[in-house]
Amino acid sequence: MNKAKRVITVILLSFSIILTGCSLPGLSGASDTTIKIGSQNLTESEILANMIAQLIQRNTDLDTELIKNLGSNYVQHQAMLSGDVDISATRYSGTDLTSTLGMDAIKDPEKALKVVQDEFDKRFEYKWFDSFGFDNTYAFTVTDKLAAENNLEKVSDLTKDANSYKLGVDNAWLKRKGDGYQGFVETYGIEFGQTYPMQIGLVYDAVKNKKMDIVLAFSTDGRIKAYNLKILEDDKKYFPPYDCSPVIPKKVLKEHPELEGIVNKLIGKIDTETMQELNYEVDGNLKEPSVVAEEFLKKNHYFE
Template sequence: MHFNKTTVKRLVILLCLPVFLIVSGCSFPGLASTSDEDTVAITGGITAEAQILAALVSGMVEHYADKSTVIINNLATTTINHQAMLNGDASISAARYTGTDLTTTLGLEPESDPQAAFDTVKSEFEQRYQQTWLPSYGFDNTYVYLVRKDTAEEYGLEKVSDLKDVADQLVAGVDPAWITRRGDGYDGFKEAYGFAFKTILPMQIGLVYDAVANGKMDIVLGYSTDGRIGSYDLVMLEDDLRFFPPYDAAPIVSDKLLDETPEIGQAIEKLKDTIDTEKMQELNYEVDNNLVEPNIVAERFLEENNYFEGK
């Protein structure tokens, strides 16, 4: 069964909206005219992973709840994604991560225990925003430092602590949001590991893999499930001090939608523990390396697993 079994309206926002527009509480242009009681709006993101997860959720909702869906992609940050939910422009956020929402959205301290992190965000989102965190897809997409093989061999790098004696020689590219994030951002990292890089440059997360592979950066901070790690044969450095908190991926659904259409929550929960880190890397690789559209990757995955009908 394909995603178009019902009348599907898909919206892709091609340009990220300015932050001032989001913070002001304005709605996303065009959504009001395309949404109705039979259409569910789902936020994705700018990464292949976020767009795949949004398409997976879309497919499950359409398959089991007989609803059309609209996907809002290219939302550049968690803050913008969260604001879309608060504005009522979307009722489902498909790609949210415990560690990010814990520190960025909720403004709480990082939590090293995965279950404790999940329990905290679930409880706080229910109390503050009347939103429900559904169970994780089954993988943790944490930050990971990446270098080329020749760099790893030259400096003898296997774990992050190995960088201490050479960091002052290295240019690092990192996600802009990470540089200033409280707790598990750059300041916290320097305190935990006891060193700083020669130069640290903010980069859109999708560009860091090309940058390090092409020698424009010595080291970059990427995502552990990104398919481009395999594409470029990059070396992942072990976070031996366990600085980065767990980033278990899970969908969030508004309580209002769950109350009105409980079968939507039941449908999405079928995705619980169905994607491990290796599988997510494979799915991302299809998009980032083989240039397959995220919705096609998601559709194939659901069909191969019969929409997880046995779960």
């Protein structure tokens, strides 16, 4: 009798699991209604991923999941290929052109964007959207004070006193092909007196505190404005464009066609200065990216 009771209990428990569909992984079908949004380990990437997530949640019955801290463009791309990410919140035209696509850099922004859009469609069946409105490129940056004292407006102005300047740069850029240090020397004919490799996040404090004379920064970083730094014009157009766009596989858009219209609400709406300000709200004022995203959307009437 005890054995019979145990058999009946097992049968009832198994039947309960089948009915609820939530006690075992993979039975709930949650992935069919959950859009996974990938962000790189960049402040602006997290902010924009949160904007997209909040717009989806506000305008559809879909759930969202943020896949954070994708450490490189390669990791982000592999996550999309494997289906672990449905939307890449931030992809940069110049980066994907040379890395993912293995093509030569293109200096014309419109042409570069067109090429990555066409190639991503052809090779991967992904829709590469138009730009959010900003270009997060490398930028040689000095203090406003040094710029005023030495009449520095463009990169070529550094030629005269280059041997006396200390340059702080992202370590990876020194060895980078195509748009790295060696190519810069060949293009501008400028070699600095001393070059210090450092983490990109440290360059802003280094130049602000006069540890460095010049640093290679990212043009959308909020500390540029907050620290009274000046971006020098890349007058020889050495750096390729890095216009920022979201990317979504076409099969995801086919399953959820409403996503295209939602994402398009942000296209062309965020310029470089706005992105600097949003980034500084996180990096300088220590707000959560989700809060900064919500504040932007409310301020610009996206929730009305």
